Amino acid sequence: MYRTHDCNSLRKTDIGKQVMLAGWVNGTRDHGGVIFIDVRDREGLTQVVFRPEENAELAKQAHTLRGEDVIQVSGRVAARLPGTENPNLPTGDIEIIPNELRILNRADPLPFPLDAEPQNEDLRMTHRYLDLRRRRFARNLQIRHRAAKATRDYLDSQGFVEVETPILSKSTPEGARDFLVPSRIMPGKFYALPQAPQQYKQLLMVAGVEKYFQIAKCFRDEDLRADRQPEFTQIDIEASFVTPDDIFALTEGMLAAIFKAARNIEIKTPFDRLTYREALERFGSDKPDRRFAMELVDLGETFRESSFKVFRGALDAGGVVKAINAKGFAGITIGQADELTEIAKLHGAKGLAFIKAESGEWKSPIVKFFNDPEKTALQSKLNIEEGDCVFFAADKWEVACEVLGRLRLRIAEMQELMPPREIWDFLWVIDFPLFEWSADENKWNAMHHPFTRPKAGDMLLFEERKFPEVRAEAYDVVLNGVEIGGGSMRIYEPELQDKMFEALSIKPNDRESQFGHLLRAFRLGAPPHGGIAFGLDRLVMLICGEQSIRDVMAFPKNNRAMDLMTQSPAEVDPKQLRELRIRLAGAAPESRAPSGPK
């Protein structure tokens, strides 16, 4: 036996007990005579006092202890001397008077301190096991565990069955870049790691599973971000004979259970619903952050007959004029204005016009183009007051909305508008477009994925190939401006699925080779079905109050998709490559032969 208690369980009521603790040396305070050692385990800290006059041999041993040594201490629980209690520690009323000390393992000096704010991320990742000893990350892992357990418990209670689907899977042309795994038995052929269990879960519906879920690892070979890792975890859900309302209710119940279990937070259900169109119209984003206001205001009516050519021109061309009012932001610096202009241009605007309401007047190069009725209308529609700063976008609807949406988020950061207390603002975004045009590929792509069904009311538009107007039976869940989940009602009729592939310009031959199994299944009794998937990492990140999903993953990868701890990816033995019949086309870039003259 290594211990009788954890390091956060002894209290006044335990005084006099003989106990045994095991853990890491969190700190030593060696007074030459008396020595204090804090023993730490996953639960907390307990102070051990070594007194040379009581046990010289033990004190001598204790003198050699350093941070993160692993020890086992046996001793008696005693009250601390009056006046030396530590109110900051749950165990601060007691201490251990040891009669035995075993040093289980010594630790070298650490590469970075554990009691300071985490910095130097690559060093931390190289020694991730040390980083995870910090209270913050230990807590994050526990919250993640409780979230996953609550998910399983809740879905089980609703009749859902967890089914595992293959990791060695098949590459599909749509969507993200696949990770490939070469086949040894069939040289020249490759598995792909799943981007999501999408097709499998639909096939499970054809299989009559009716209610499926899985906490599933997914893989996408794309560039990384603070909220994007090449491998991540989804809560994947699919059900037969359901409507979107069924999925909404299930989701709201599940998220309520997760928040309750993970942090004892009661969330408000049902969630608001916003159409895609309204979300862009009001917030300039399909994942609106509503924790602060600064909504987009449409000024088409105001400037319909304007003599200001930039606004009038945009409107005459079928576009829009919109604006946001950054309350109290007239003190904007030159640098900030430049940065916002850059953002506007980056997202398609030709420039960025703004008005500062300062010292009782409107300061802006464009105000002179406005007549009095236009100024009055602006004033009232945007509620412009002294100290405000108004930003305009005049462009195609999509561009104007997106530009102002991006500005809105950046301005909120600059103004530190985010309320300090925790807010959990959930909402559904519904009625997404079914298609989006890809200028690169010169074809229509599925906005969600190719298995999403058109809204029943838009089926005629679909038949008439009025693709920009067709809405999908698709929905996202947004929490605090972060997309945490999304799903749709699926196509289950082979004819409709075929038409969808045709709309996406997937050739009949490819349809058969890539999706033949799905189309065949749909001819053999496929029930209506639909579902949803959640990014577990993002969800847990928000629950933990973290800024990056790396902080809620045990062993995340860095910006270049490397695991710095294990140094993967790594080269492999040539024998392994021979078995796979793989020959590298070029060696590492530095040893590549120089290209010949042009």
Added chain:
RNA sequence: GGAGCCUUAGCUCAAUUGGUUAGAGCGCCGCCCUGUCACGGCGGAGGUUGCGGGUUCGAGCCCCGUAGGCUCCGCCA
């Protein structure tokens, strides 16, 4: 593929306008210290200033290139 910021001791950071031997705190090592909880005191070790090149009498600092880290854009159905 692109943009921004960053890289000085094990860690976090300093170093005036380009100017002597690159400093501090923490950590580490040694000595002292009997009620601390960020214990305290004294002393010590520890540096190719990421790397390469250039300008200069002289470069941590200026210029060019390169590597690495983070954030963002593209990308992520």
